[in-house]
Ligand SMILES: Nc1nc2c(ncn2[C@@H]2O[C@H](COP(=O)(O)OP(=O)(O)OP(=O)(O)O)[C@@H](O)[C@H]2O)c(=O)[nH]1
């Protein structure tokens with residue numbers, strides 16, 4: 678190599694989208710350089726995407742191509758059109774808390790989304806310090822159903838630094854994303870997992886009264902390997918283009934009974950001889966989850 682090739686930074690290459698700044702993207706090159714890049718709207722690039730970038734005149738850089746994705750997590754915008762939240766996700770960490778209280782319908786929709794990605798899932802019940810004072814008996818019953826089905830659940834307190842090591846162990850050097858309602862503590866968990874200097878990009882904004890809210894999904898490299906994407910909280914999480922097969926696959930507790938219904942196109946609703954409904958009535962399938970399945974089915 679000549680001295681010149683060492684001193685001249687590459688003029689193009691591959692990188693990963695770290696976050697979005699308005700219309701621009703922050704891209705980390707394969708040489709760990711952070712580049713602010715312009716992009717074209719129709720590329721529809723998301724946090725976590727691998728992209729091709731090129732340096733342009735005046736020292737600007739642009740993203741010119743989106744590389745193939747392994748998967749993409751989407752939610753509908755106000756018009757119902759799919760908007761990408763983040764791409765290339767291995768583990769969906771669904772964060773709920775005792776205050777704000779869990780919205781179980783939303784949790785179920787995240788679990789369906791995880792199956793569809795596909796990605797592994799981890800349920801994190803944050804603010805464990807508020808469990809005794811804020812958990813209702815009904816909420817405990819709902820939570821117990823997920824335990825019974827076999828979803829991995831961690832009880833965590835980000836503010837008391839409890840359960841953080843277990844989250845890190847579950848990530849296993851992969852790319853994880855924290856999702857969930859606003860205010861459940863996603864960024865608080867991210868801060869606990871990262872060294873102080875890493876929360877550097879301006880994607881957390883003051884909402885007044887000292888509250889911070891995440892405005893744009895941001896990818897952080899974990900010191901022990903892997904990455905964590907902090908995502909903006911939602912009021913609700915909707916599924917774009919949900920069909921029956923995807924809905925059914927999102928209820929893995931049905932699988933031992935599938936094929937035992939009288940009709941092979943059974944929707945497990947009104948049909949006679951439905952093995953799933955019988956299992957729910959017998960308590961073998963958790964009844965609260967089954968009731969929410971029926972309301973999701975009605976929404977198709
Ligand atoms: N009591 C208690 N409060 C917590 C805990 N973790 C976070 N909080 C508080 O919950 C509030 C919201 O935390 P954030 O981390 O900003 O929540 P978020 O999910 O990132 O919110 P959005 O960015 O709006 O989606 C803050 O005031 C935190 O201090 C916890 O373990 N216990």
Ligand SMILES: [Mg+2]
Pocket residue numbers: 863864865889890891907908909910
């Ligand atoms: Mg946040």
Ligand SMILES: [Zn+2]
Pocket residue numbers: 938943944945946948950951952953954
């Ligand atoms: Zn059935």
